[in-house]
Amino acid sequence: xxxxxxxxxxxxxxxxxxxxxxxxxxxxxxxxxxxxxxxxxxxxxxxxxxxxxxxxxxxxxxxxxxxxxxxxxxxxxxxxxxxxxxxxxxxxxxxxxxxxxxxxxxxxxxxxxxxxxxxxxxxxxxxxxxxxxxxxxxxxxxxxxxxxxxxxxxxxxxxxxxxxxxxxxxxxxxxxxxxxxxxxxxxxxxxxxxxxxxxxxxxxxxxxxxxxxxxxxxxxxxxxxxxxxxxxxxxxxxxxxxxxxxxxxxxxxxxxxxxxxxxxxxxxxxxxxxxxxxxxxxxxxxxxxxxxxxxxxxxxxxxxxxxxxxxxxxxxxxxxxxxxxxxxxxxxxxxxxxxxxxxxxxxxxxxxxxxxxxxxxxxxxxxxxxxxxxxxxxxxxxxxxxxxxxxxxxxxxxxxxxxxxxxxxxxxxxxxxxxxx
Numbered sequence: 001x002x003x004x005x006x007x008x009x010x011x012x013x014x015x016x017x018x019x020x021x022x023x024x025x026x027x028x029x030x031x032x033x034x035x036x037x038x039x040x041x042x043x044x045x046x047x048x049x050x051x052x053x054x055x056x057x058x059x060x061x062x063x064x065x066x067x068x069x070x071x072x073x074x075x076x077x078x079x080x081x082x083x084x085x086x087x088x089x090x091x092x093x094x095x096x097x098x099x100x101x102x103x104x105x106x107x108x109x110x111x112x113x114x115x116x117x118x119x120x121x122x123x124x125x126x127x128x129x130x131x132x133x134x135x136x137x138x139x140x141x142x143x144x145x146x147x148x149x150x151x152x153x154x155x156x157x158x159x160x161x162x163x164x165x166x167x168x169x170x171x172x173x174x175x176x177x178x179x180x181x182x183x184x185x186x187x188x189x190x191x192x193x194x195x196x197x198x199x200x201x202x203x204x205x206x207x208x209x210x211x212x213x214x215x216x217x218x219x220x221x222x223x224x225x226x227x228x229x230x231x232x233x234x235x236x237x238x239x240x241x242x243x244x245x246x247x248x249x250x251x252x253x254x255x256x257x258x259x260x261x262x263x264x265x266x267x268x269x270x271x272x273x274x275x276x277x278x279x280x281x282x283x284x285x286x287x288x289x290x291x292x293x294x295x296x297x298x299x300x301x302x303x304x305x306x307x308x309x310x311x312x313x314x315x316x317x318x319x320x321x322x323x324x325x326x327x328x329x330x331x332x333x334x335x336x337x338x339x340x341x342x343x344x345x346x347x348x349x350x351x352x353x354x355x356x357x358x359x360x361x362x363x364x365x366x367x368x369x370x371x372x373x374x375x376x377x378x379x380x381x382x383x384x385x386x387x388x389x390x391x392x393x394x395x396x397x398x399x400x401x402x403x404x405x406x407x408x409x410x411x412x413x414x415x416x417x418x419x420x421x
Contacts, residue, residue: 005063006032007041011070016046024069034231052083060144060152070159072137074117080156081122090125102136130171135163186233187240192266193226193258194400201226204254215243223392268399269297276306284340285310289348293395308340331370343370346398352387360384365394367401377405
């Protein structure tokens with residue numbers, strides 16, 4: 001079957017009021033697209049029963065799959081179960097398996113389960129449970145009969161992103177594939193890149209990002225980092241992984257010099273830590289201007305011998321010259337006092353105090369790396385962009401320069417070792 005369609009429904013007053021950003025809908029749309037499902041609608045509805053019924057009924061009539069998030073908690077404003085029961089014309093019934101799981105979660109936390117949580121074990125008659133390994137809100141899988149068409153399938157998931165994502169990947173995606181007679185196993189790999197724009201990346205990949213390619217390669221961009229998601233569907237996990245390996249290598253053949261790692265949450269600072277860990281070395285950062293992106297990113301890693309701390313000074317760009325160029329002894333003092341092997345300097349982050357939300361014009365930013373032997377490696381880039389991303393872009397460019405220096409030093413060392421008698 002071709003041209004399968006879907007609608008993503010987001011439920012909650014916090015969504016309709018704008019109090020919370022709806023990232024679930026974006027994530028689900030990408031995942032459904034990976035499965036070859038055309039997402040045609042996004043709907044957002046508050047915590048009103050009749051409005052929920054109307055939204056679910058409309059969605060189920062016009063698409064093949066509906067995936068909803070939210071409204072599965074134990075409170076009185078969580079109405080997804082009741083709405084689904086009304087839409088399919090079936091009463092709610094208690095599922096003992098779901099109740100036992102919820103009870104066990106409270107027991108493991110040494111807490112007594114409130115009686116109100118029993119409502120989370122209620123399901124429309126004829127529906128299936130979607131197991132939630134992390135929380136107390138199981139999902140609901142129910143079919144909706146459409147006159148003259150194949151039944152629509154409605155999947156209701158909790159709004160907590162970590163729970164929702166795991167339940168979709170482990171249960172919903174396989175059920176969608178099974179229901180349409182497609183291959184039953186699906187695997188993903190996300191590759192990360194920096195140093196190229198989206199249009200240039202698409203040009204270099206060419207036909208690899210075609211929607212009908214197998215495995216499929218999807219492209220997304222976030223704060224100048226490009227993610228390529230490889231999605232493989234096959235008869236077994238091993239076949240999926242083999243398809244992914246081949247596609248990954250083909251991507252590396254085309255844009256391998258821009259690749260810094262794999263994984264949904266993998267960033268350049270993870271790559272730097274990994275490389276420094278391998279070398280048994282460490283880094284200290286110095287950031288000038290109106291941000292301290294490097295310090296924040298490395299601090300998020302927790303306690304690690306790889307990162308010895310970050311220094312930041314606002315509106316004092318002349319300090320970069322003092323530390324990195326004009327007074328080498330000051331540079332060595334900073335390295336010695338922190339015990340770091342490497343120093344990375346950003347000179348400097350621009351001010352974001354602009355009257356309008358317009359892109360900042362490109363301006364020169366200098367990146368300086370001081371190595372263990374006291375040598376200095378410097379480069380200058382012209383960087384600008386929207387105020388929401390420009391500081392992150394500069395910080396990522398600094399990390400890319402540092403990674404370049406590390407790679408050059410490794411290459412030089414390898415060449416020297418190869419020519420030594």
